[in-house]
Amino acid sequence: MAQDMTLLWGSGSPPCWRVMIALEEKNLQGYNHKLLSFEKMEHKSQEVLDINPRGQLPSFKHGDVAVNESYAACFYLESQFKSQGNKLIPDSPAEQALMYQRMFEGLTFYEKLNAVIYYNWFIPEGERHDSALQRNKESLATELKLWEGYLQKVLLSSNLFFLLFYLLFCLFFFTIKLYFYV
Numbered sequence: 001m002a003q004d005m006t007l008l009w010g011s012g013s014p015p016c017w018r019v020m021i022a023l024e025e026k027n028l029q030g031y032n033h034k035l036l037s038f039e040k041m042e043h044k045s046q047e048v049l050d051i052n053p054r055g056q057l058p059s060f061k062h063g064d065v066a067v068n069e070s071y072a073a074c075f076y077l078e079s080q081f082k083s084q085g086n087k088l089i090p091d092s093p094a095e096q097a098l099m100y101q102r103m104f105e106g107l108t109f110y111e112k113l114n115a116v117i118y119y120n121w122f123i124p125e126g127e128r129h130d131s132a133l134q135r136n137k138e139s140l141a142t143e144l145k146l147w148e149g150y151l152q153k154v155l156l157s158s159n160l161f162f163l164l165f166y167l168l169f170c171l172f173f174f175t176i177k178l179y180f181y182v
């Protein structure tokens with residue numbers, strides 16, 4: 001069944017990693033995949049647009065079903081292959097709620113991160129203001145504090161897996177903080 005699946009992906013893309021990890025977790029190795037180049041604008045090629053009219057990666061297709069949003073693809077795979085590979089959604093209501101909460105509020109974190117990292121990329125030269133970038137940095141700093149708090153709670157109540165997860169995330173946040181002095 002993995003042979004009916006096609007994933008068009010780009011290097012360095014967390015949304016693409018999400019779908020790839022979900023495919024691995026569901027034991028769906030052997031799917032068709034193609035690495036496309038953002039630099040060469042291959043994500044705007046007809047091959048991608050045929051699956052994903054936004055011209056973004058990941059672009060994922062299972063048979064005739066296209067599901068491109070990375071979270072949507074993860075939920076789709078879990079629901080179609082529930083009893084295969086690892087379970088991706090916990091049963092306990094409290095854990096499930098926490099999973100959904102962190103998944104979707106993670107999108108807010110990425111939005112705020114991108115507003116700092118890609119400020120010069122998103123905003124045309126004549127429209128850039130130091131004060132706007134500073135506001136974005138402050139908003140990111142507040143968001144990061146929130147996530148540090150979540151991760152500290154995880155550290156207090158967790159097993160080794162979460163501990164490793166926490167350490168990796170701390171490193172990640174620390175790097176961002178150092179880089180942007182927020």
Ligand SMILES: N[C@@H](CCC(=O)N[C@@H](CS)C(=O)NCC(=O)O)C(=O)O
Nearest residue numbers: 013014015056057058068069070071
């Ligand atoms: N909400 C989408 C976001 C996908 C996305 O932003 N992909 C980026 C690469 S990380 C992309 O293709 N950017 C090129 C563009 O938007 O033109 C998802 O989670 O799948």
